[in-house]
Amino acid sequence: GEDVEQSLFLSVREGDSSVINCTYTDSSSTYLYWYKQEPGAGLQLLTYIFSNMDMKQDQRLTVLLNKKDKHLSLRIADTQTGDSAIYFCAEKRQAGTALIFGKGTTLSVSS
Amino acid sequence: DAGVIQSPRHEVTEMGQEVTLRCKPISGHNSLFWYRQTMMRGLELLIYFNNNVPIDDSGMPEDRFSAKMPNASFSTLKIQPSEPRDSAVYFCASGQTGPEETQYFGPGTRLLVL
Numbered sequence: 001g002e003d004v005e006q007s008l009f010l011s012v013r014e015g016d017s018s019v020i021n022c023t024y025t026d027s028s029s030t031y032l033y034w035y036k037q038e039p040g041a042g043l044q045l046l047t048y049i050f051s052n053m054d055m056k057q058d059q060r061l062t063v064l065l066n067k068k069d070k071h072l073s074l075r076i077a078d079t080q081t082g083d084s085a086i087y088f089c090a091e092k093r094q095a096g097t098a099l100i101f102g103k104g105t106t107l108s109v110s111s
Numbered sequence: 112d113a114g115v116i117q118s119p120r121h122e123v124t125e126m127g128q129e130v131t132l133r134c135k136p137i138s139g140h141n142s143l144f145w146y147r148q149t150m151m152r153g154l155e156l157l158i159y160f161n162n163n164v165p166i167d168d169s170g171m172p173e174d175r176f177s178a179k180m181p182n183a184s185f186s187t188l189k190i191q192p193s194e195p196r197d198s199a200v201y202f203c204a205s206g207q208t209g210p211e212e213t214q215y216f217g218p219g220t221r222l223l224v225l
Contacts, residue, residue, distance in 0.1 A: 031211055042115075042202055042216035043154075050211075088154065092212055098144055098167060099214060103153040 004102035006089055011108045018076040020105045022089030027070060029091040033099065034063065034074045037086040046074070046087075076107075084109045113137075115217035117203050123223045129191040132220045135184055136205030144214060145178055145188050146202040154202075160186065161208060193224045 005023040012018045024032065030051050035043040049056045049063045049072075056063045062075040076083055086106050090099040116135040124130055136143050145157040158168040160180045171178070175194070180186040190197055200221050204214040 033213065035216075042218045043204075045213055045215065048211065048213060098156050098159045099212075101154045 004089055004091055004100050006087075006102040006105045008103070009106050009108070011110065012079050014079060014081055014109055014111045016079055018074075018079045018083065018107055018109075020074045020076075020087050020089075020107065022072040022074075022102055024070050024072060024089070024091040025100075026091060026093045027067070029093050031092045032063075032065060032072050033090040033092070034061075034072075035088040035090065035101075037088065037104070039085075043088060079107075079109050081109045081111055083107060115203055115205050115215055117201075117217040117220050119220060120218065121221045121223075123225065124193055125225050126194055127192045128224075129189065130193045130197075130222060130224075132188040132190075132201050132203075132222070134186045134188070134203030134205075134217060136186070136203070137215055138184070140205035140207050140215075141183070142206045142208055142212070142214075143180060143186050144204040144206075145186070146204065146216075148200045148202060148219070149198075157188070157201075190222075193222075195224045198222055198224050 033048040034046045036046050037043045047058050049065050060077045064073045086104040088104045089102040118133045141162050143160040148154045157170045158178045159166050163180045178188045200219045202216050202219045204216045206214040
């Protein structure tokens with residue numbers, strides 16, 4: 001299909017790891033992004049990965065990219081209640097075009 | 112930097128009225144995007160400007176919607192006449208074209224059309 005696909009919901013307990021998955025569509029996509037949206041706020045850029053990389057780590061965040069399967073994941077270590085938000089995956093298909101966003105995964109963290 | 116600035120933050124209007132949403136992108140950015148977010152449809156790209164020129168307006172729902180970018184530091188999205196189905200959160204985002212082309216979002220305008 002043409003859409004960036006994400007599961008809609010994920011529920012974890014505080015202190016556990018969260019893994020949010022995304023499937024994108026264009027094998028020639030150059031960059032892939034993760035955004036976070038807290039209630040009542042805009043989207044905040046969390047991290048991004050270039051398509052020739054397999055992994056990128058930034059503090060508690062680890063991004064894994066499987067280009068063959070067009071699968072992107074975001075792992076949040078030691079998940080906190082403040083991580084509760086909607087997480088959007090996005091792909092950049094071509095230079096000079098807008099990002100294509102998934103519908104977002106709502107992460108709920110319980111204490 | 113102040114980030115992307117949008118105004119108003121909230122707008123309540125009656126069906127048939129004109130609505131104008133405003134956006135000031137981050138200084139130095141040359142791309143500007145307008146998005147609409149609803150529960151049913153998620154995040155939709157309405158229009159994309161590069162160097163003040165509209166590049167892709169295929170997401171603009173219909174002729175009631177129009178967007179302008181008269182200069183690099185200001186853009187408007189106008190709905191005339193507004194309808195209840197236009198109720199949504201409208202986001203403006205800006206970025207700098209280049210290899211990474213990350214986008215930075217404003218806080219959004221929550222529009223309710225009664």
